[in-house]
Amino acid sequence: MKEDDKLQQNRLRRQAVGDFLKRTAVKTPDKTAFKFRDKTFTYGQVDAAANRVGHALIDLGMKKGDVLAILSQNCHQMAILMWACFKTGIWYAPVNFLLRGPEIVYQVNHCDAKAFFVESGLLDAARAVSGDLKTVKTFGLINLSGVELPDGWIDVDSLFSETYPDTEPEVIIDGGDVASIIYTSGTTAAPKGALIPNCSYISQAASFLTSAGPWIEAGDRIMMNIPLFHVGASSISVAFMKVGAGIVYTYGIDPVECLEIIQKERITSLIWPPTLFAGLLNMPLHTYDLSSLTKCVWFGGAMPLDVLQKWMDLCPGATFAVHWSQTEINVTGTITYFHDRKVPEAGNIIGRPLLDAEIRIVDGQDRDVAPGEVGEIVLRSPSVMAGYYKDAEKTAETLRNGWLHTGDVGRKGADGNYFFVDRLKDM
Numbered sequence: 001m002k003e004d005d006k007l008q009q010n011r012l013r014r015q016a017v018g019d020f021l022k023r024t025a026v027k028t029p030d031k032t033a034f035k036f037r038d039k040t041f042t043y044g045q046v047d048a049a050a051n052r053v054g055h056a057l058i059d060l061g062m063k064k065g066d067v068l069a070i071l072s073q074n075c076h077q078m079a080i081l082m083w084a085c086f087k088t089g090i091w092y093a094p095v096n097f098l099l100r101g102p103e104i105v106y107q108v109n110h111c112d113a114k115a116f117f118v119e120s121g122l123l124d125a126a127r128a129v130s131g132d133l134k135t136v137k138t139f140g141l142i143n144l145s146g147v148e149l150p151d152g153w154i155d156v157d158s159l160f161s162e163t164y165p166d167t168e169p170e171v172i173i174d175g176g177d178v179a180s181i182i183y184t185s186g187t188t189a190a191p192k193g194a195l196i197p198n199c200s201y202i203s204q205a206a207s208f209l210t211s212a213g214p215w216i217e218a219g220d221r222i223m224m225n226i227p228l229f230h231v232g233a234s235s236i237s238v239a240f241m242k243v244g245a246g247i248v249y250t251y252g253i254d255p256v257e258c259l260e261i262i263q264k265e266r267i268t269s270l271i272w273p274p275t276l277f278a279g280l281l282n283m284p285l286h287t288y289d290l291s292s293l294t295k296c297v298w299f300g301g302a303m304p305l306d307v308l309q310k311w312m313d314l315c316p317g318a319t320f321a322v323h324w325s326q327t328e329i330n331v332t333g334t335i336t337y338f339h340d341r342k343v344p345e346a347g348n349i350i351g352r353p354l355l356d357a358e359i360r361i362v363d364g365q366d367r368d369v370a371p372g373e374v375g376e377i378v379l380r381s382p383s384v385m386a387g388y389y390k391d392a393e394k395t396a397e398t399l400r401n402g403w404l405h406t407g408d409v410g411r412k413g414a415d416g417n418y419f420f421v422d423r424l425k426d427m
Helices: 003-013 018-027 043-059 076-088 102-110 120-127 156-160 198-208 231-243 255-265 274-280 305-314 392-398
Strands: 032-036 039-042 067-071 091-095 115-119 138-142 178-183 193-197 221-224 246-249 269-272 295-299 319-324 334-337 349-353 358-362 375-380 403-412 418-423
Touching: 018 043, 018 076, 018 231, 032 043, 032 076, 032 231, 039 043, 039 076, 043 076, 043 156, 067 076, 067 102, 067 120, 076 091, 076 156, 076 178, 076 231, 091 102, 115 120, 120 138, 138 156, 178 198, 178 231, 193 198, 198 231, 221 231, 221 255, 221 269, 231 246, 255 274, 269 274, 274 295, 274 305, 305 319, 319 349, 358 403, 392 403
Parallel strands: 032 246, 067 091, 067 115, 091 178, 115 138, 221 246, 269 295, 295 319
Antiparallel strands: 032 039, 178 193, 319 334, 334 349, 349 418, 358 375, 375 403, 403 418
């Protein structure tokens, strides 16, 4: 079969996350996809830009299976680079912008990054170790602050040039092909690179677009404070843009800016850690219009119940929910919406399994524990990672007996909700 015939057969029924953007752009080309600072991008513009950048990356010598590492806070360039990776089969490998020195070296070298793009505010940290990055052939600057371009580096904005075609890159992509490599936090050992395939994003989006999940709709607008190096930010962005909803990216988390954006942009959806909900209670919230909020989700820790009650009182038109997940499951874990607006029994509630997730609570021999008893949370889903990059031992340890072993300890309540207890290694 000719190569073009293979490509057309692949496009006929493939599971490729990059196609989400293309399809939405065809349907609603003039609708706002996302904003960053003073820049607004329609779906048609994002799709064309991602295609151009994809062709530019190929022109740099990158191909499907190569790795693009990006060290940046949220910005429009990073969001579009992510989509360019999805469209070309290049692995999207975001780097935690809090890392420095040996930590950067470890991650960039471990993932075998062929290109490394760095935002100007983090340039000094990257240049200090650039000589130790053995696999990187191309260094690029995301210049948000007008700094001087280092010798030998490319200006990432040049990849957005209209000299590159805005047509879809001609790459065969299958559901099992890796789309991104997202690193775990590495709190007790070296960070591990979770390989997230295309089919994982497909499954995750399906779970997020149902009423049993975060229930994203085309009219929703989310303020994306979660950094794009986090699996949640990339996955939530994918789900929002699949359905044609809107995103407002923020560079960091500034309390005043957050409240101003909610008011000005008529934000409907928030997905925040409990610390942010709690911290904003110190602001004069009554002076801001929060009436547009309809869906407020917390994740990443127990919610103080008094904080939840205060937010419920502040936003009578909003429904609140709790979400639990991990990098290894591409945020397809649990969620519960409190439609009755009653405060739950405990702040450590994590909800019920999402659409594409099965969950069990097991003992040390992988046997189910009795209802209400404590054990390890294990999960299986089409969203589960393909494994840890270059770590067969940890992969086998985590993905065993047909289940992903989360290392989180929990219990199942009588009402069907699950509760987080502790990390297994901390008990």
